[in-house]
Amino acid sequence: MIITGDDVDSISDLKTSHHHTFEMKDLGSLSYFLSLEVISTDDGIYLSQAKYVLDLLTRVGITDSRTEYAPLKHNFRFTPMDGTVFDNPTIYRQLIGGLVYLTVTRPDVAYLVHVLSQFLSAPPTTHYAAVLRILHIFHFSAHSFLSLQVYSYADWAGDPIDRCSTTGYYLFLGSSLIFCRSKKQTFTARSSTEAYYRTFADTTAEVVLIRWLFENLGAPQSFPTDVLCDNCSAIQIFHNDVFMNAPNTLKLIVTLFVNVYLLMLFAS
Template sequence: MIITGDNVDGISDLKASLYRTFEMKDLGFLSYFLGLEVISTDDGIYLSQTKYASDLFARAGIADSRTESTPLEPNVRFTPMDDTVLDNPTLYRQLVGGLVYLTVTRPDIAYPVHILGQFLSAPRTTHYAAVLRILHYIKGTLFYGLYFYAHSSLFLQAYSDAEWAGDTTDRCSTTSYCLFLDDSLIS
């Protein structure tokens, strides 16, 4: 439970009321929750998923120290007919699902994970190689995360981009966006 504010008596009263109503414990300051690592300072809160990402490396069997500078090769295009179909797509699906959850604190991988998520029904060896590339990129940027400033203004900025009918398979468009509250990425 996170209770914030500077009214110590009010916080104590609220906790006492909650203890009487619910069976609960005060576990102290939040540091780890559902794979999210939380570091709180006077200036703000830093969220990362370092341990969760390390667990993905283990699941994928990545033990080498190789890293990549980008999550995907520039200008790469994937189709449902690339290379050969994977014999057992279970690991591919698990890794892509894990990467989807990792995008909570790693918006830099959202686009490639979305692209590779389109091939869950019949993934191919090329798609699996791309998932491994994303994991090697994450290995080189393991401590990336999101920082939320404690004393920021409520200035909201939004950016978007689109590629119209860029998918060569079905001519679908790709749209992306990001929202900032002052200097903090929130979506």
Template sequence: MHPSPGYHHPPHKVCRLRRALYGLKQAPRAWFAKFSSVVAQQGLVSSSYDSALFLRTTDNDTILILLYVDDMIITGDDISGIRALQSFLSQNFEMKDLGTLSYFLGLEVTSSNDSYYLSQAKYVSDLLSRAGLTDSKTASNPLETNVKLLTTDGEPLSDATLYRQLVGSLIYLTITRPDIAYAVHLVSQFMSAPRSTHYAAVLHILRYVKGTMFYGIHFSSHSSLELRAYSDADWVGDPTDRRSTTRYCFLLGTSLISWCSKKQSVVARPSTEAEYRALADTTYELLWLRWLLSDMGVSHSISSPIYCDNRSVIQIAHNDVFHEHTNTYRD
């Protein structure tokens, strides 16, 4: 370990390393700085809208690297450039090439000539084993009809560890399962003091997941690149604090690429306020997606519609100039 610059030390001496950098708070920053400097030598730069995405775009080809700690996905349309990049990275880091993408951080990727399919079947199987529901019956929906979970219902759990583990795992499962996003959003609100009714709701979600283990997300290569959004909000839906829930989803052509179910930060007095707060959150996400897609070479010169309960608000986001047009529709 070489001494820090500016530190006076005897010549031909080095510092003794008492603790490895890996595992310290400084480790993520040091690793990201090292990786960024290495790939920059190959012309890849970090995206302004997702720092874990590195890209090199020219008029003829594109190379993308998606980094998660020390795991990465390399893709693009420049095959020779990707091979040269892999060789270069192998010279700077200890690497293992796992071949064509099929499994990444619990996500199973199945590809064909015209589509990709993402699922988490193995992850679900492990989750059900941890919960002890391998031989349990299944459920037809994530939540029972008109269920309302309160902080005072049921008996407090003597040990909340399993509840928190299961809910945390279900949150990760929503990466490919938007159908359980709202149900998981509800049970995640009781992590600090879960009760028996909350645990029963988690088990109900798991029984539904067991019966739909192979559900996932489908991305078609024949889909258009038109970006559109759907926004909605319930009004004072939480019986405890009377706050509303924002819900939105985004489609790129026919492919679902982003979704959210999140409680609003304040109590909306009229229902219109709840709708407009949801619309504002949807607009933030829309702008970020447009900028991110533009970074990846997918520009949108036309407007992107946001469909609400009874109207469509069309925002044009081009060169930071926004125009709004409202049309009325029926549900």
């Protein structure tokens, strides 16, 4: 059991109450739990699965300790025809299975792991090399402002197989990344504007849910949350009545407001 909070007296009373009911032992401050390493410093809290990764690499016989600046090369696309077939697919499958659990502290690689897991039957050597690039720790700063910042992005027709786009967004509380998502869209967007606008809808729904969560945790957001994006056409839809009257745009707007309304209804 993990007990957390900022009221030391309440935590002490809870421990005492549990000791009277259950046979328990206080292990002190949290440092390791289910392969999750927790390091508390004056600067903040570091979450890492370094030992888990080392054990995973050791189990599959990998001793290469090189690191990379990013988990994936820029503009790289995965297809079944990449390179030659890897001669030891068992190691590849073991690494992918381990990386699925690694996304607990590395949510930024969740989509990459999802893509690489599609080639478990006959993984190419280039995909195996991509698996080995994933390595580093995650940090939550203790000095972040309680201000929510959101960055939204869409990779239009990024999948070379079915030409579907990818929805991606990052939610920061101050300078700390608290939530991110990268998911392939279930339809084929006819333009980058459509892909970005649908990403806006998904991001907005997530922001409403996160703001509701903060309010229940006693840290309400005092100001509106800006959703930042680099697609000018998608942004102009919100400011131009001509674009707003387009049939496809109207359908997207209705979907957006229905999702937001349902989330607000659920929150109330």
